[in-house]
Each structure stands twice: as structure tokens, then as C-alpha cells.
Amino acid sequence: MTQPGRPDLEMSASHSTDAPTAPSSPPPSGSAVMRTYGRAELAFVRGEGCWLITEDGTRYLDCASGIAVNTLGHSHPRLVAALRDQAGKLWHTSNLYRVPGQERVAARLAELTGLDQVYFCNSGAEANESAVKIARRAMHERGEPERMTILCATGSFHGRTLGMLAATDKPANRTGFGPMPDGFEHVAFGNLNALRDQMGPHVAAVMIEPVQGEGGARDAQDDYLRGVRAAADEFGALVIADEVQCGIGRTGTLFAYETSGIRPDIIAVAKGLGGGFPVGAVIATQTVGSAMTPGTHGSTFAGNPLAMAVAEVVLDELGTPGFLADVRRRAGILRDALRAVADRHAGAVVEIRGRGFLCGVRLADHLPAGDAVAAMRDEHLLMVPAGENTVRFLPPLVISEAEIATAVEGFERVLGRMVAAQDG
Numbered sequence: 001m002t003q004p005g006r007p008d009l010e011m012s013a014s015h016s017t018d019a020p021t022a023p024s025s026p027p028p029s030g031s032a033v034m035r036t037y038g039r040a041e042l043a044f045v046r047g048e049g050c051w052l053i054t055e056d057g058t059r060y061l062d063c064a065s066g067i068a069v070n071t072l073g074h075s076h077p078r079l080v081a082a083l084r085d086q087a088g089k090l091w092h093t094s095n096l097y098r099v100p101g102q103e104r105v106a107a108r109l110a111e112l113t114g115l116d117q118v119y120f121c122n123s124g125a126e127a128n129e130s131a132v133k134i135a136r137r138a139m140h141e142r143g144e145p146e147r148m149t150i151l152c153a154t155g156s157f158h159g160r161t162l163g164m165l166a167a168t169d170k171p172a173n174r175t176g177f178g179p180m181p182d183g184f185e186h187v188a189f190g191n192l193n194a195l196r197d198q199m200g201p202h203v204a205a206v207m208i209e210p211v212q213g214e215g216g217a218r219d220a221q222d223d224y225l226r227g228v229r230a231a232a233d234e235f236g237a238l239v240i241a242d243e244v245q246c247g248i249g250r251t252g253t254l255f256a257y258e259t260s261g262i263r264p265d266i267i268a269v270a271k272g273l274g275g276g277f278p279v280g281a282v283i284a285t286q287t288v289g290s291a292m293t294p295g296t297h298g299s300t301f302a303g304n305p306l307a308m309a310v311a312e313v314v315l316d317e318l319g320t321p322g323f324l325a326d327v328r329r330r331a332g333i334l335r336d337a338l339r340a341v342a343d344r345h346a347g348a349v350v351e352i353r354g355r356g357f358l359c360g361v362r363l364a365d366h367l368p369a370g371d372a373v374a375a376m377r378d379e380h381l382l383m384v385p386a387g388e389n390t391v392r393f394l395p396p397l398v399i400s401e402a403e404i405a406t407a408v409e410g411f412e413r414v415l416g417r418m419v420a421a422q423d424g
């Protein structure tokens with residue numbers, strides 16, 4: 001396919017046909033966007049609640065939420081109003097000055113967690129990267145600069161910066177990216193003996209997702225988290241909860257660690273906090289947070305007034321009496337319905353996993369999760385694959401019972417077709 005008037009494209013196309021192999025094939029239909037994602041051939045122009053709508057008006061039920069981001073669904077009237085209102089007043093001033101919105105959101109996050117200090121940033125990787133810096137700096141200030149190691153879990157995902165590539169347990173993500181930063185070790189997820197064996201005077205912190213997202217919707221379990229807290233206390237290390245995906249109401253409590261009764265020293269959040277606007281935050285105890293003094297860390301964009309305006313609304317809505325209880329109730333309905341599907345398709349579904357609306361269905365190995373998600377898309381249902389051959393239901397937290405039923409029916413139709421195709 002050549003484009004008239006674009007000799008550069010014609011040339012690259014003819015070159016690639018000559019080449020025996022095409023290590024970097026030309027981008028499709030002239031796209032100048034770097035190809036870091038395997039994208040579906042689908043574009044949306046509007047969103048309403050749990051629905052995404054294409055240019056030709058086709059509606060897709062969104063059980064992905066932009067990967068656990070659109071907490072309150074699309075075009076939530078209060079979010080739209082808050083952003084519009086702030087956009088007419090002030091967008092950005094940098095952190096050279098006070099930002100009143102930051103002070104309000106920080107106070108809310110501190111009150112909601114019982115922690116004390118908040119550092120704002122723009123993404124999940126940056127939140128975790130900041131959490132690691134804060135943990136190491138706290139050890140430095142405590143007079144134990146040799147405590148630098150961060151213990152991470154197998155199956156973990158913490159982001160794509162160089163630091164977080166070292167923290168993430170996915171060696172393939174590191175290929176070709178040169179030397180990784182030192183000071184990250186991995187221990188078996190959910191195994192307290194393994195964790196305790198690796199503990200020592202070199203460990204600054206244990207970094208854990210209370211419910212792993214990318215790893216396959218794997219719940220760390222409350223007993224394990226209590227064991228992690230106890231081991232960290234015994235060996236003088238900190239606990240960092242990576243709540244980037246499982247936090248902000250996704251699992252039915254504001255933070256997933258809450259059900260364990262532990263208090264982390266540092267909590268990283270992002271994804272759901274802005275309801276679709278990029279914003280992240282690190283919440284820390286006074287002891288740990290006070291290691292950070294002017295000049296030790298920063299970001300130009302972080303905590304800008306637009307981000308703070310929407311984060312305030314998200315926290316407001318989640319704090320409405322009964323909101324989270326209703327998330328738990330509806331997530332229970334989803335889980336029960338999926339269990340019934342699993343019972344009707346024994347051999348296709350291995351396990352229903354995760355918690356709340358971070359809900360995973362682990363499929364049998366002969367039914368690839370990626371294929372299932374693609375087939376689901378053809379049914380106008382959006383989901384996200386994860387590790388361990390799992391598909392994730394990550395709907396907006398406001399999904400209705402009727403929409404849950406629609407999603408589960410679509411899922412069961414696709415599952416039935418995939419099983420039939422295998423048998424035939």
C-alpha cells in the first residue's frame with residue numbers, strides 16, 4: 001500500500017520487500033507513533049459510564065478501565081465539572097510555589113491511611129521509583145546507608161523505568177536495555193520462609209503488591225502481609241505497598257492492604273487516583289517521609305492543579321457512605337457469576353482469582369488468555385490479559401448489576417466458542 005506524494009513511505013516499503021528479514025518493519029499505514037504497544041485496530045471517540053464508543057457509534061462494554069484507571073467510569077459529571085472549572089482558572093505553576101490542591105489531597109490521603117506525608121508524581125512507575133528512593137534515603141538518614149536492597153516478589157510488576165525494570169520480575173522486559181540498577185532481589189510471592197531467609201542487614205524494604213495485577217490477579221493474602229510486616233519489623237526493614245493497581249477502591253477497600261490490618265511505611269498509588277487524569281502519589285510515615293528534604297527529589301509536572309482537582313473528586317466519591325460496600329457487593333455478584341461459568345465449563349477455567357474488581361479468570365493452558373481477550377473484543381467486551389494465562393475483569397467501580405450480567409454472558413459465549421473450536 002503506497003501513499004501518493006509520500007516517496008519516503010514508498011521507498012521504505014520497497015526496501016523491506018528486498019530484505020530477507022525485516023527486523024524493523026515499516027509502521028502500519030504511515031503511523032509515526034513508536035510501536036511500543038501491541039494495539040488493537042480499534043479507536044474510541046467517546047465514553048459514557050462503563051461504555052466506550054467508536055466513531056461509527058459501536059458501543060463496547062469497558063471491563064478494562066484503561067487498565068484499572070477509570071475508577072468512576074467515563075465522562076463522570078463531577079469529574080468533568082471539576083476539570084472544566086480548574087481548566088478555566090489555572091493549569092500549572094510548578095512546585096516552586098504552594099499548590100493548595102496538593103495540600104488538600106495530601107491531607108485526605110494521610111487521614112485515610114493513618115500515614116503522614118505525601119509526595120505527588122505522575123505515574124505508577126514514578127510512584128514506585130520515588131518509594132524506593134524514600135526508603136533508601138530513610139535508611140541513610142537512620143545511619144544505616146548499607147541498607148539498600150529492595151526485596152520484591154516473583155510475578156511482580158512495578159513499572160518500566162530502569163529502576164522499576166530491576167524491581168519487576170519479568171526478565172524479558174529488560175532485554176537490550178543495558179545494565180540494571182543494583183539492589184533489587186526477588187523472593188517467592190506468598191512464601192514467608194523464603195522471605196525470612198533473604199532478610200538481613202542489607203535490606204531497606206520489602207516491596208509488595210497486596211494483590212498482583214499484571215502477574216495474574218494474585219491475592220497475597222492477609223496472613224502473608226502480616227508475616228511480611230512482622231519480618232520487616234524484626235529485621236529493621238520497611239514495607240512498601242505497591243497499590244498502583246489494587247488501590248483506590250479497586251478491591252473493595254480503599255487500599256488492598258487494609259484487610260490485613262497492617263500499616264505499610266510507604267504506599268505507592270497512581271492508576272485509579274485521577275480517574276483517567278495522570279497522577280500518582282507516595283504516602284509515607286512521618287519517620288520515613290522526613291528523610292526527604294528540599295532538593296532530594298522532585299518533578300516539574302507533579303501534583304498540578306488539574307490533577308489535584310480530579311483526585312479530590314475521586315476521593316470524595318469513594319468516601320461517600322456505602323460506596324465501597326456496594327463495590328464489594330457488586331464484585332461479589334461478578335465473582336459468583338464467574339464461578340457458575342467455571343462450573344459449566346470445567347476444564348476451560350482453572351480458577352477465579354483476585355479480589356473485588358481486580359478479578360481474574362485463569363484459563364486452561366490450551367485456551368490462551370490473549371486469544372480470549374481478542375475474541376471478547378469481537379463481542380464488544382473489553383478486558384485485559386495478565387500473567388499465568390489469566391484474563392482480568394477491571395471494570396469501572398460504578399459498573400451496574402445489569403452491565404455485570406452482560407459482561408459475564410459475553411465472556412461465557414466466547415469461552416464456549418473457544419472450547420468448541422478446540423474440540424472440533
Ligand SMILES: *Cc1c(COP(=O)(O)O)cnc(C)c1O
Pocket residue numbers: 123124125126128157158159160209213214242243244245246270271
Ligand atoms: C501499572 C502498574 C505500575 C506502573 O504504572 P505506570 O503508570 O504504567 O508507570 C506499577 N505497579 C503496578 C502494581 C501496576 O499495576
